[in-house]
Amino acid sequence: MRALVFNNGLHYLTDHPVPTPKQDEALIRVTLAGVCNTDLEITKGYMGFQGVLGHEFVGVVEKCNEKSLIGKRVAGEINIGCGTCSYCQNHMQNHCPNRSVSGILNKEGAFAEFLTLPVSNLHLIPDSISDEEAVFVEPLAAAFEILQQVKILPADKVCVLGDGKLGLLAGQVLSTTGCNLVVAGKHREKLKILEEMGIKTEEIESINPVGAGFKPAPTMGDKGGFFGPNEFDHVVDCTGSSSGIQKALQIVKSRGKIILKTTIAESAAINLNQIVVGEITIIGSRCGPFPTAIKAIAEKKVKLSPLISNIFSLEDGVKAFEYAARKGVLKVLLRII
């Protein structure tokens, strides 16, 4: 089959073997897939993964022991637990220590004509959702994980740091709570996507914890002190930078919460005093609930099309990766069929 394979470099192959589904798995013909920052990181050596990349996709079930699923359009959860450990038995297969993860860890991914996944990982996509929307189910679920972890009240002041793909999704998800929200980022054109949806944004020069660089842009109106210390009940760090959590610690209220979405290889230097004296809570946040994401898309609670920067054919996958790595680019999709 055709596939985009990482193995001593990224290669488009036409003769990659079609995966064989196990007893509990479905064979899925992939329609459309999304390139995630994690994919870019893997091509730099993250996770040491080799094989077919990709974990954001929509496709059609081709083969499966559960006959009613055949021909159905699905998105798929990417973590496959062992099924027997205490995590799996407590519905936390996302945290199974022996898990495999599509396109990331011990399991081939979605940048190919076919992938396999356990039937229990699949979620039906209703007809009202387009392929271009469905491909966002996985990252949108990750944004909804924030609401699984933290109770956001309408009166809460919430700041999302970062205007990358995840920052824009997190902003939209948090906006559904009716909280007092601001999304802070460095890219006026990305923030504009949210502003057109009525979400308050703040253009900042840099996510610099020293403060001077974090002044509101003068044309953005009077929000004097909005980013002062002790301002926000919740701060969501989607910066992808180690300075994000430092800034978050500066602007979060005492007893406030920081939801950490940034995964980077380098360590961050963190002032423990700030955490203890302010009794701050820091919550790591990863994969989230697919049904919630699908429902939100179906109910038009989020707008995803403005997040698509470009669509490439699978054949042009290597080019797509180069494009996705460019500054200012948001979501890049790969059309498989």
Next chain:
Amino acid sequence: MRALVFNNGLHYLTDHPVPTPKQDEALIRVTLAGVCNTDLEITKGYMGFQGVLGHEFVGVVEKCNEKSLIGKRVAGEINIGCGTCSYCQNHMQNHCPNRSVSGILNKEGAFAEFLTLPVSNLHLIPDSISDEEAVFVEPLAAAFEILQQVKILPADKVCVLGDGKLGLLAGQVLSTTGCNLVVAGKHREKLKILEEMGIKTEEIESINPVGAGFKPAPTMGDKGGFFGPNEFDHVVDCTGSSSGIQKALQIVKSRGKIILKTTIAESAAINLNQIVVGEITIIGSRCGPFPTAIKAIAEKKVKLSPLISNIFSLEDGVKAFEYAARKGVLKVLLRII
């Protein structure tokens, strides 16, 4: 009055002015006070505080507009809020940005014949509690703060890292929950205090995140794997070292919680990936509920006398500080009367 004053060095003075209580304050004649690590840190420049040190005390109300309190034995909460900010109005005066803190920030402390505190900060000490116990109310309350912040279930595996004063108090407090607890520390003689109370301990060579140094002492019996990765539902870091949180991240389960008690000036290098991928929660923890601590002492749920290393007179306060800074020393008390 006699007082131990930090002002370009630590000095015992006999002519320090007796503080004048404000309208809402009581004048308290201090009986016994405890030296805390924070006091030692202040003498090294922490907080830039100058004046009478000390914030752990028991004393007798000498003067007060609320006449029923006069002659009563009390302990006192150390944070004094402004009374008008949103923190104060939400019963979080401990986090008031304009607070003063006895012996730490803009308010003279308890290492003196008298101190003043708002009446609302005072808690009556029942006759069944000795002065030597009552002086532990403040640090014991800080240990009980853990139970305010985190729900500990009997089936939970919990590790306290560190066998200093706070580690030993936290161990006793957590032991009241009936959880599967182990206190890990470097000092056999300190851990012995907990073992004699039936609390499981682990002697470790060092709180070294690299792992090799964190082997159980061979004579402590077979606890193989107790400190492996993904072991503990909750880890309480009382190490006072930046390596504590790194070790905590290694041994906590996915979706587990780290309660951070370590306040140190240096920053800790933290791997954000570990927090995000494991969806770990880190909770800063500081001052706690006095009534809970007083009740626990009155009901003999904690043993405090083994934690007292020495008692000095106020006159010997400078010597007491030198003694308290020695390796292996636990609580040092100052007898004021």
